[in-house]
Amino acid sequence: MMALTVSTAHFDRLVTAFRVPLFPEQASTHAPNVDALYFFMLAVCGGVSISIVLLILFFAVKYRRRTPDQLAEEAHVPIALEWAWIIIPSLFFMSFFGWGAWLYFQDAKAPQDALEIACTGRQWMWKFQHPDGQREINTLHVPVGKPVKLVMVSEDVIHSMFVPAFRIHMDVIPKRYTEVWFQATKPGTYHMFCSQYCGTEHANMIGSVIALEPHEYQTWLNGAATGSLALRGEALFNKLACNGCHTGDAEARGPYLPGLYGRNVQLTTGEVIVADENYIRESIIKPGVKIAAGYDNIMPGYDGQLTEEQIIELVAYIKHLGKKYDQFEPVAPPTAPAPRPAGQDPDQTLPIGNVRPSVPAEQVPTPTSPAATPAVPGSRPTSN
């Protein structure tokens, strides 16, 4: 089953690379309703635009000035026409209004039995908590065919949850819960965007909604419940107060970590290196060796204070803060090998159970699964 998902993911990627989509996928119960209104308005408004343009062209040609002194012809156009083109468009406008309002009204309240998932937006990531405590970052697993309600709040500025394939959209506001609900209709991986401008990495505040068949979703829930590497890494990250400096704020004393993995990093020496597992590991235990440009050598080294296991957890956590899109450091010449295709983890050749790179390790069925392998230092050739 997992293997199957991997191959369709590859296939999807291939298809999107060679196709110019003109219409978004319909993957929720809302989608066809929204699209129906869209096509109705498109037909009416398109018809009107085309008629007006044709009429203008027709008049402009037919009544063109043929001699330099040709006067306009006397024309008697009944003024009733004026009322006609006030009243008829108004009727159409009211039909647009009625339909749109009805649609909105109908979908405003989530069904009683909706599965409730908590969502927290912050600069610049999405965090989700499932009812049973499963947590994910920038990825949201949901079952197909069951209404899901997101209860959302922001930790800092206003964000906006936007899943085009579901045709849903709702602002995520600090200190106030907002809600949005959807019911996925087919399994797949769909874009999740932050659409409200929220600062530097706004364009990277993205992720995926992964809609699974109910039984797969159940399997996923069971796997994620045990607490994965990255989850334990996160707890450690907070316990050691790493987040005191790596706050993600612009004034933070430590670099911003999400998206770091696999990216080019410029050092104070001017050298540019790729942030692989070894670099991350080294940056934890001997941070003074390679210092990212723009930061001071103030981070304490954790050499000898952490077990290898703990370091692996931390590395797994930082790796899974990763983003779907390829990052490109503008200050640095591209020393990295050819950029990875979007979303493709270099470790994918390794036998991991992790189906998609944007999926955190939480989904790995058991903590002892081979997912731990790539985090072991030295498992990949070092790049420098």
Next chain:
Amino acid sequence: MIEENVSLPRIHYLNSHYGWKSWLLTTDHKRIGLLYMVSITLMFFLGGFFALLIRLELLTPQADMFNADTYNKFFTLHGVILIFFFLVPSIPATLGNFLIPLMIGAKDVAFPKLNLLSWYIFVIGSLFTLWVVAVGGIDTGWTFYTPYSTTFANTHVIAATLGVFFTGFSSILTGLNFIVTIHKMRAPGLTWFRLPLFIWSLYATSIIQVLATPVLGITMVLVAVERFAKVGIFDPALGGDPILFQHMFWFYSHPAVYIMILPSLGVVSELISAFTWKRVFGYKFVAVSSLMIAIFSFIVWGHHMYVSSMSIYAGMLFSILSYLVAVPSAVKVFNWTATLYKGSVSYDTPMLYALGFIGLFTIGGLTGLFLASMGLDRHLHDTYFVIAHFHLIMVGGAVMGYFGGLHYWWPKMFGRMYPEWWGRLSALIVFVGFNLSFFPQFIIGYLGMPRRYHVYAPEFQVLNVMSTAGSSILGVGYLLPLVYFIWSLRYGKVAANPWKAKGLEWETASPPPPENFLEQPIVTEEAYNYPTRPAQPVKHGGKLTGGFAQPAGTAGKGREAEVV
């Protein structure tokens, strides 16, 4: 365009005084109009430059030219500069300043010194903005949404908000001046329903400027205060309400979109009439529709906030009102189309802009209807669909109208013609470039690409490349007029009224004398009182001189062919 055999008047407003002081201390509305024209042209090309940088970055899905922060500054500066420092002042402050007194037969505006003051205030506001550009920019988006702008951004927010605050006052003073001028200084006989439609539209615009802009001013001040003094107004962490900001911002900024478009609607009415030699069909409906738009524009701001946790019922009210405001806009489009019927349509450059305007404004307005629908906006909000929509209105509409007006009144302003062939070429390039730039964005938007993204999913690339290609064509279309307009100041063919257009502004010399009219004009007829020929079946063969037995060359001259 009609060949004329005229020479420049001996004394006119351009040569009556010399020297820097005669410009910088002038109270002549015509010169102030030109001061504005030069200033906003600089801002136009600066803002346009940022647009090109944005489009360049969007050629590929990765961030390969600029990093995130730089890109964010680019789109912010693009929006702030082009909206507050180009589009809002554009037609009112240049063409409006120049033409209102001429069109109503007055010597100047009601408060000439105030008029000069508003230019200076505009310059101060612009200097703030240029300073922001020079010292590192601002990255909040032109919408300054809180709490990002007040607490989280670490760019030059306060200076930018002050810049907007200042230019707002310039806008208020200009509006005030125009309202009083139009009320009090019309020539004898020039009743309200004899006014050119351009005056009606500027009157409606001025009302919005005076009533809405103060709200923008206070909003900007509150942002600066919260940022500077940490007073909790908008930031919930300080006890404020971020949604309050959106209400205040859009209370100005929705009417502001009509500050930008109404003057263009007025210009197009003038152009359609002048290039068909015909009275605009349904004059009163077109005139009153401007006022209706102005009034309704104050009560639809909530359509920008359907997904910001507003109550459904409030949303419904804003939605239905948004549809109502579209009715008077539709009325104008239908009336222009009907004006062409049996007109004498010529294809001079201004008319090409006007025809392009009607098509693009129609589509822009109709896509506004999609966004006004609560059900659809839930998908389209903050995507490229919105970007395409308002660029159709603001660039396809407002800027096209401004360019059309510039070409039309250029001989009035400088007594010389721009090269007509180049004019038509540039109008065509602008039209093609524009469509290529913005139509793909509707598709990108419906597909779900959010705005303000410098990196995007690879499947959006092809359409983005099309859009970027279009914008470079558009850029060429805008540079051409810059070159030939400057060229024409010296080498253009001398012209007085090459369109044989009616209207008081054409009754005086081109360029006009400093006092506009040598003697007080008295108005005895309706606006656009062009002579017509009796309705007759169209003959073929190109020989159609109409029903007037006049020697060729004079029949169309409006003025001479007095109709009682």
